[in-house]
Amino acid sequence: MNGIKILLITGVVFIAVYFFVRLRNSLFDLILLLLLVCAAVAFILFPEITNQLARNLGVGRGADLVFYTSIIIFWYVILKLYARLRKLEQIITTIVRKNALEQAEISKTIRDDS
Template sequence: MTLIQLLLSIFLLFALSRVILRFRGGQLSPLEFAFWSILFVAAIFGIFLPEQTSQLAKILGIGRGADLVVYVSIVIIFYLVFRLYIMIENLRHEITEIVRKIALENVIKSKTKK
């Protein structure tokens, strides 16, 4: 086992433990739990069985296993950025609605005091 395999596997096992704890705490849905668990377990397998990623890459018409990992990682990152963007836009909309409601309540309160 190389040093990089050891370090990456420790990090991935730690990340997987966080996923399990958040799922048990009710902070992750079953679908989110499955997504992150599969992702981290696949990464662990990829670290210890790099020849398997190369074989899968060849089946998919990609030259090297490392290229496959990069392509899949980029797609996943784009998807996660999209999800974060949607989440931020929803929060922005909710904050706007709350601020409007509070402003209207303050106007009504100030008119009733006069």
């Protein structure tokens, strides 16, 4: 095992532990994480696998294949984050609106029909 492999595997393990601590609540996320980690470690230890996969799929090098798939995964993550942002925005809106409705000022100078 050479230096870069140790470095990469350590990185993957650290990230995995970090996510494991944060995502404990969702079984689906856990399984996905486990699969990804296993795949990552396998690819690091045996880079020939990615080359073989890439050739089968018609991509030149294994590294390219990994690059392309990461782009797709990143897009997915960005969309998920966006969805969460929108949800947060809706929650904030609800709170601000509730306050605005409760603290509405009703002018006494004109008619007060409430």
